[in-house]
Amino acid sequence: MNYQKIDGNLFTKMILEGALNLRQYVKEVDALNVFPVPDGDTGTNMNLSLTAGVNELIKKSTEHVGRNADVLAKGLLMGARGNSGVILSQLFRGLSKHISSFAEINSLQFAEALKLGVDTAYKAVMKPVEGTILTVSREAAEEAIKTAKRETSILRVMEATLKRAKISLAKTPDLLPILKEVGVVDAGGQGLLHIYEGFLAVLRNEKLSDHSVEAYEESTEQNKGMLAEQPVQAKIAAEEIEYGYCTEFIIRLNEKLANGKEFDEARFRATLSEYGDSLVVVADDEIVKVHIHSEEPGSVLNQALSHGSLHNIKIDNMREQHSHILTEEEEQGQLPTIRQKQPYGIIAVAMGKGIEEIFKSLGVDVVISGGQTMNPSTEDIVNAIKEINADKFLVLPNNSNIILAAEQAASIISEPVSVVPSKTIPQGIAALLSFDPGMELEDNQQTMTEALKQVKTGQVTYAVRDSKYESLEIKEGDFLGITDGKISTTTRDLLNTSYNLLASMIESGEEVVTIIYGADTSEEQVTELSERILAEYPDVELEIHNGGQPIYYFIFSID
Numbered sequence: 001m002n003y004q005k006i007d008g009n010l011f012t013k014m015i016l017e018g019a020l021n022l023r024q025y026v027k028e029v030d031a032l033n034v035f036p037v038p039d040g041d042t043g044t045n046m047n048l049s050l051t052a053g054v055n056e057l058i059k060k061s062t063e064h065v066g067r068n069a070d071v072l073a074k075g076l077l078m079g080a081r082g083n084s085g086v087i088l089s090q091l092f093r094g095l096s097k098h099i100s101s102f103a104e105i106n107s108l109q110f111a112e113a114l115k116l117g118v119d120t121a122y123k124a125v126m127k128p129v130e131g132t133i134l135t136v137s138r139e140a141a142e143e144a145i146k147t148a149k150r151e152t153s154i155l156r157v158m159e160a161t162l163k164r165a166k167i168s169l170a171k172t173p174d175l176l177p178i179l180k181e182v183g184v185v186d187a188g189g190q191g192l193l194h195i196y197e198g199f200l201a202v203l204r205n206e207k208l209s210d211h212s213v214e215a216y217e218e219s220t221e222q223n224k225g226m227l228a229e230q231p232v233q234a235k236i237a238a239e240e241i242e243y244g245y246c247t248e249f250i251i252r253l254n255e256k257l258a259n260g261k262e263f264d265e266a267r268f269r270a271t272l273s274e275y276g277d278s279l280v281v282v283a284d285d286e287i288v289k290v291h292i293h294s295e296e297p298g299s300v301l302n303q304a305l306s307h308g309s310l311h312n313i314k315i316d317n318m319r320e321q322h323s324h325i326l327t328e329e330e331e332q333g334q335l336p337t338i339r340q341k342q343p344y345g346i347i348a349v350a351m352g353k354g355i356e357e358i359f360k361s362l363g364v365d366v367v368i369s370g371g372q373t374m375n376p377s378t379e380d381i382v383n384a385i386k387e388i389n390a391d392k393f394l395v396l397p398n399n400s401n402i403i404l405a406a407e408q409a410a411s412i413i414s415e416p417v418s419v420v421p422s423k424t425i426p427q428g429i430a431a432l433l434s435f436d437p438g439m440e441l442e443d444n445q446q447t448m449t450e451a452l453k454q455v456k457t458g459q460v461t462y463a464v465r466d467s468k469y470e471s472l473e474i475k476e477g478d479f480l481g482i483t484d485g486k487i488s489t490t491t492r493d494l495l496n497t498s499y500n501l502l503a504s505m506i507e508s509g510e511e512v513v514t515i516i517y518g519a520d521t522s523e524e525q526v527t528e529l530s531e532r533i534l535a536e537y538p539d540v541e542l543e544i545h546n547g548g549q550p551i552y553y554f555i556f557s558i559d
Helices: 008-024 026-031 042-060 064-078 082-099 105-125 132-147 155-176 179-181 187-201 213-220 265-273 297-305 316-329 352-359 378-387 405-410 426-432 441-454 494-505 523-536
Strands: 245-253 276-283 286-292 309-319 342-350 364-367 390-396 417-419 458-461 468-469 472-474 479-483 487-490 511-515 540-544 554-558
Touching: 008 026, 008 042, 008 064, 008 187, 026 187, 042 064, 042 082, 064 082, 064 511, 082 105, 082 132, 082 187, 082 405, 082 441, 105 132, 105 155, 132 155, 132 523, 155 179, 155 540, 179 468, 245 297, 265 286, 265 297, 265 390, 276 309, 286 297, 286 417, 297 309, 342 352, 342 378, 342 426, 352 364, 352 426, 352 511, 352 540, 378 390, 378 405, 390 405, 390 426, 390 441, 405 417, 417 441, 426 441, 426 458, 426 554, 458 494, 472 487, 479 494, 487 494, 494 523, 494 554, 511 523, 523 540
Parallel strands: 342 364, 342 390, 390 417, 511 540
Antiparallel strands: 245 286, 245 309, 276 286, 458 479, 458 554, 468 472, 479 487, 511 554
8 A cells, every 4th residue: 555654553553563573583583693502592582572562552552653652662672682672672762752743654754763763773782783783774774764755655665675674684794704604694684674574564455464463462472481480579568668659650741841951861860769769760852751669659740740741640559559469478378578778789690590599699689580592671670670679789691692681771770780791600600709798889890890801601502503603514413612602612422512612711720610510411421521621630620510501501610
């Protein structure tokens, strides 16, 4: 159909179809990860992130395209997982900024919104890398604007956008050498392409899938196993709840405040913090989303009114809710736990019961289940922070693909939060060993970050497909030895690969070598590997732990 405008209904259909189409290709997008390891990364993260946004859109969809875009962007922001999910959330956040006030948009406004989304995403990444989803989205948006200047048809603009995205995606191996070496295109760019294919299908009145709300919800129900469990908040006695009213609302900002100044998010957050705790403020140019626990919800709303009109106001009496829950638990013999406020709260991300126990023994308050195959969302990390009654917080992502989500969570929490950019489990452990509860937050963050450099990490997993990495020819089923993020050895035998990896990491022969073995590794294999290492390196000090982690047969650290 020759659409000249996009209204709220058409926008919702496009997003639903884009999300459903991406969902169909999750495994294919995951398979494009540069390393041929079973880490279920980009496609899974983009799917779960978009799912969070679409779930909000389904609940609050209107005929107003700008409002729908805002709802989608807020849901995506809180549900973002992994680097690809965070970038996707920023693409739609920028898009929503441009069209927030419009009931419907024309082709040029749509193209400009895509471009502002790209600009927002680039700003969110500290060191943007070309040859990724950023390049694909940027070049596609540039083509959209070029086309929209001469075309009023939304369909024609989307066709040109998708065509350019495909060309850009095909060129990503030329921009990022590692992609060419492995023989794949960028996974994030491919995921975005599937979303755009869904957009175009709706504009052509085609059906890649049934893009009704019912079909999406049915698909979501079938995919619930992919969603991580949310952290369970610790229980306190109802009378111990200092701020009893959970207050949530949205401010639609006035163009100018009464004093003629622009809205100051930092000042507004500081003002509201005087009225309670658990404060979360998510703001863009036109909309502010607020969550706060307060004894004076009326005063909070009065402060907000000075900045604009209020919408979606929701106030819950938490003492009443909590008393009901507490009564049920006491009937089952479960007693509440009362906790005092502590100086620091520490959150770490890890998988495996044994690794979780190691982190908790080192002072971690909440371990979020996640890592390879399941990156926690921004909201998961926010909820974990809110679960701890502390003055300030440290977050250890322990995975390079979780750092952006952790930093995004830190940016929307009112309490002081610092992220220690740990990329592996051994790095997280090394950082915790340097933690000093008597130091200030910034000093601890710097000291712990410096500690990451003092440990070498090795990991042993398996190849999920044939591939080539530098001089290594990799076949599906091969065991892979990875050193500090690079594949360094591969064989068809688990113990040979593990020994070769460890031998390449040991330098003086007098280091402390820690072996953390996984859920699929037998004690016999651990014993055999240990004996081989000690026979060759008798001065090595060996520490062995049952981590119980999936994916990785062994995790090694040397310091």
